[in-house]
Ligand code: SF4
């Protein structure tokens with residue numbers, strides 16, 4: 001490991017923007033040193049990995065590496081460039097797939113309650129994409145809506161997010177259709193944008209981000225972030241990265257169609273394709289439906305919160321046998337309307353960051369993007385087909401970013 005490279009640089013906007021507190025130059029070794037320091041202080045580091053250490057550091061070939069978010073004990077294994085998007089989401093860092101709320105033990109007529117899952121170690125997510133990071137403030141709105149959720153709050157407070165701006169995208173990405181972009185800052189503590197020297201400009205967005213860069217400079221940094229999680233976005237990308245994938249769907253037109261009529265031909269078509277596997281919801285950074293189940297083992301057991309999916313028939317099955325959403329068409333309608341009608345009505349926000357994971361993970365080649373496009377075609381707004389006619393998949397230099405999606409589905 002070499003000495004971290006940091007250098008204060010002057011931003012063109014100076015101190016004019018409240019979010020532009022400072023920028024720091026970082027190289028890979030500097031970032032690895034930040035992660036190593038975090039681990040040394042007892043924290044947890046999570047980031048994109050391939051599972052193959054050699055491939056993680058190898059020069060990029062024509063195909064982008066397939067990565068997934070996972071905890072690392074060796075930060076050298078982190079894949080910090082070249083990939084488009086992780087195959088999973090970072091959502092489990094705040095909403096684990098299964099969570100023990102509390103346990104119980106019966107003895108005679110008395111019942112003793114035992115603690116649930118312990119609080120998480122301070123967690124550094126390093127290598128999120130902007131569409132991953134933006135999901136956290138979106139989840140905050142519903143998880144902080146009508147009551148305190150102590151488990152969620154503990155995990156959220158423990159989380160620091162370092163985001164890598166995108167320089168390539170695939171045909172599934174549509175962040176620019178939902179108001180984000182390859183260097184969107186929402187939900188990040190530190191945003192890294194590649195510089196010409198092969199490192200990154202680190203844009204400090206929160207006090208947590210400032211402490212990370214201080215640590216890279218050799219200054220002491222607290223092990224546990226103590227400042228409140230910023231409640232919401234810093235909205236723009238300040239032109240620090242390429243413009244991103246073309247706008248691929250007219251979300252406003254698709255939403256108008258959903259509001260105009262509960263029945264749309266798009267539901268039947270999507271329902272015919274969908275197998276109800278739930279992969280789209282499980283890999284989605286913003287889907288948050290859960291079930292609470294009691295697991296009993298003799299005289300003891302646990303109450304657990306588990307991920308659920310609106311694409312499962314059992315999600316709405318009544319004890320009587322009646323199911324108000326009896327087919328995949330009605331379940332697809334539920335998913336799309338929740339993300340683009342109900343959630344915006346409640347929180348003035350979309351429940352989608354355009355990450356494309358629902359499409360990458362789908363065994364039926366179906367994703368929110370395709371359904372939105374079908375809805376936009378039938379929009380009462382007129383002839384707009386909702387499709388972008390501009391250049392398709394590309395990277396900053398205009399080369400085609402291929403392979404990731406095919407590799408994911410292979
Ligand atoms: S991943 Fe595809 S097939 Fe599976 S539930 Fe989602 S849309 Fe249906």
Ligand code: SF4
Nearest residue numbers: 284352353355356358
């Ligand atoms: S609905 Fe699809 S594109 Fe939108 S955030 Fe979820 S996985 Fe990503």
